[in-house]
Amino acid sequence: MAGCLAEYIAAVSEAYGKKSGGDRKVILVGHSMGGLASLYAAQNDRVRDRVGGLVTFDTPYLGSPFGNTAVAKVWQQVRLNSESCTITNDAMLRIAAPTLVGPLAGAIAELKFDENALDGLIEGTMTPALAVYLGVATLTAGCGHIKVTEHGPALDHAAAALKQYLGRLAPGTTVRDLTPVTAGGEVAPGWSVVDDTNAGGVDCSYNIASPVAKKGDIYFCSPSAAMADARWVETGRASMLCLSDPMSRRVVRYRMEGATGGAASPTGPAEHSGTPAPLRLDLDNGAKCRIRNGGSWGVQEENPDLVGFHSCDGGLVVWAGRSSRTGINQSGKSWTVRTGKETGGLTTREVRVAYYVATA
Numbered sequence: 578m579a580g581c582l583a584e585y586i587a588a589v590s591e592a593y594g595k596k597s598g599g600d601r602k603v604i605l606v607g608h609s610m611g612g613l614a615s616l617y618a619a620q621n622d623r624v625r626d627r628v629g630g631l632v633t634f635d636t637p638y639l640g641s642p643f644g645n646t647a648v649a650k651v652w653q654q655v656r657l658n659s660e661s662c663t664i665t666n667d668a669m670l671r672i673a674a675p676t677l678v679g680p681l682a683g684a685i686a687e688l689k690f691d692e693n694a695l696d697g698l699i700e701g702t703m704t705p706a707l708a709v710y711l712g713v714a715t716l717t718a719g720c721g722h723i724k725v726t727e728h729g730p731a732l733d734h735a736a737a738a739l740k741q742y743l744g745r746l747a748p749g750t751t752v753r754d755l756t757p758v759t760a761g762g763e764v765a766p767g768w769s770v771v772d773d774t775n776a777g778g779v780d781c782s783y784n785i786a787s788p789v790a791k792k793g794d795i796y797f798c799s800p801s802a803a804m805a806d807a808r809w810v811e812t813g814r815a816s817m818l819c820l821s822d823p824m825s826r827r828v829v830r831y832r833m834e835g836a837t838g839g840a841a842s843p844t845g846p847a848e849h850s851g852t853p854a855p856l857r858l859d860l861d862n863g864a865k866c867r868i869r870n871g872g873s874w875g876v877q878e879e880n881p882d883l884v885g886f887h888s889c890d891g892g893l894v895v896w897a898g899r900s901s902r903t904g905i906n907q908s909g910k911s912w913t914v915r916t917g918k919e920t921g922g923l924t925t926r927e928v929r930v931a932y933y934v935a936t937a
Contacts, residue, residue, distance in 0.1 A: 578614045579614050579617035579618040579621070580618075580621070582614050582615065582618040583618040583621035583623055583624050584623075586603050586605070586618060586619075586624045586627065586628065587623050587624050587627065589603055590602070590603050590624065590627040600746065600748070601627050602627060602628070602629035602746050603624075603627055603628055603629060604628075604629045604630040604631070604632070604739060604742050604743075604746075605618075605619060605628060605630070605631045605632070606631075606632045606633070606634075606735070606739075607631070607632075607633045607634070607636060608633070608634040608635065608636070608725075608726055609634070609635055609636060609637070609722065610636070610637075611633075611636075612631075612633030612634065612635075612636025612638075613636055613637070613638070615631055615633065616631060616633075616636075616638075619631055629742055629745075629746045630738070630739070630741075630742030630745075630746075632735050632738045632739060632742075634725050634726050634731060634735070635722050635725045744911075747910065747911050747927075749909075749910035749911045750910070750911050750912040750927070750928045750929065750930070750931055751929065751930045751931070752855075752930075752931050752933070753930060753931070753932050753933075754932070754933050754934065754935035755820060755823060755856065755857070755932050755933070755934050755935070756934070756935050756936060756937035757809075757818070757820050757826075757828045757934075757937070758809040758811075758818050758828065758936060758937060759936065759937045760936050760937065761812055762809060762810055762811050762812030762813070762818075763811070763812060764818065764828060765937040767826060768826050768827065768828060769826065769827045769828075770818065770827065770828050770829070770830050771827060771828075771829055771830065772829075772830050772832075773819075773829050773830060773831045773832070779798040779799060779800065779805045779808075779817070779819075779831055779841075780798055780799050780800075780841045781796045781797075781798035781805070781808060781817060781841060781842060781843050782841040782842065782843060782844055783797075783798075783799075784796070784843050784844060784845045784846065784847060784848050785797040785847070785848060786847035786848055786849040786850070787806055787807045787808070787847070787853075787934060788806060788851070788853060788854060788868070789806060789807055789853055789854060789855065789856035789868060789933055789934050790807065790847075790849075790853060790933065790934045790935065791853050791933055791935065792849065792935075793847065793935060793936045794809070794810065794843070794846055794847045794936075795807055795808065795809055795847060795934055795935075795936065796808045796809075796810075796817075796843055796847050798817070798819075800871075801870045801871025804819070804821040804822075804870055805819055805821075805831075805870075806856070806868065806870045807819065807820040807823075807856060807934045808820075808831075809936070810842065810843065811830065814830075815832060815842075816830050816831060816832050817830070817831045817842070818830055818831075819831060820856070820934060822867075823856045823857040823867060823932060823934075824857065824865055824867070851902065852902040852903060853903075853933060854868055854886070854902070854903040854904070854905070855868065855903070855905070855931035855932055855933055856868050856932055856933060856934055857930075857931075857932040858887055858889075858895070858905075858914065858928050858930070858931055858932075859928070859929045859930040859931075859932075860889070860914070860916070860926045860927065860928060860929060861926055861927040861928075861929055862926060863890075864889045864890045864891065864893060864916070864926070865889065865890055866887035866888060866889035866890075866893075866895055866914075866916075867887060867888055867889075868886065868887050869885055869886055869887060869888060874894070875919040876919065877894075877896050877917065877919055877923070878919060878920050878921075879920075879921070879922060879923075880896065880923065882898065882899070883896040883897060883898060883899075883915075884896070884897065884898075884899055885904075886901070886903065886904025886905075886914075887904060887914070889916060892918055893916045893917060893918060894916065894917065894918065894919070895914045895915065895916055896915050896916070896917060896923060897914070897915065905928065905931075911927045911928070912927070912928040912931065913925050913926065913927055913928065914926055914928060
């Protein structure tokens with residue numbers, strides 16, 4: 578059985594790996610003997626590196642005292658699995674109490690019941706006491722061997738284990754740089770350029786470094802309406818190159834024509850300060866977000882103390898406290914953000930890819 582299961586695991590891993598481009602890891606969930614089969618299959622050399630975790634329900638890792646006996650067929654229906662559904666002699670005696678007379682008789686009867694039931698378990702025989710135990714367990718147990726996969730606490734434990742496995746397997750947030758301009762001030766290979774058609778210019782003379790760049794002479798310019806938060810000086814031309822749309826492979830050329838029309842050029846190196854924030858975020862739900870660049874943003878009605886940091890597809894916004902430098906929780910391997918519209922609740926999302934800007 579384990580060999581056949583290993584072949585199936587390999588097939589599933591290969592199929593989903595090709596379909597989604599994932600890491601081909603498979604998490605196994607088994608019940609009873611299925612847990613043993615999964616354990617042995619996971620040790621198969623063919624799939625050893627493809628199994629990301631194993632969760633089992635009521636698997637007899639130490640063996641079964643019943644084997645393939647007639648008692649097992651009944652007992653497996655009522656096998657107890659957690660403290661919340663343990664059946665004790667108290668439950669059994671409440672049913673048998675009408676037949677007992679006096680405390681001594683009750684104690685003796687309890688011992689005899691235990692002895693008789695234990696003999697039945699050892700010998701694989703359905704003794705009267707064992708029949709009573711099984712009957713009481715059948716009536717009072719909430720998570721027998723078959724029902725354990727429907728038992729709330731057991732499912733909660735399994736879900737927690739699955740989350741831990743997924744957390745370990747998650748690749749975490751990937752950090753990348755968008756590099757549309759070379760160190761020589763030219764448009765980098767793979768990128769295109771278009772000329773700005775607006776009549777007004779932008780002012781880059783303050784020498785403020787781009788808030789989405791970690792280093793280098795990449796500038797922040799004004800006004801914010803021009804989306805001028807990532808600009809490079811274009812060599813050999815009186816112009817600046819701006820990455821206005823980080824979802825594209827295109828930069829915009831702004832002419833530097835003096836104060837009356839065009840951009841005012843930087844007068845010195847870009848002055849970096851503070852913590853840079855990603856220009857673009859790709860979230861686990863497929864949404865893409867661009868960093869906020871000035872303008873008037875609304876308020877999150879249910880969380881009025883939060884402010885918007887990124888605007889995302891579908892009218893969503895990345896919200897965080899005013900004291901946050903980037904709006905992103907970067908404490909774990911996978912960065913997270915809180916997203917939502919101005920009305921309604923917020924949802925925590927993982928950041929799959931975070932894009933800064935750099936010079937090629």
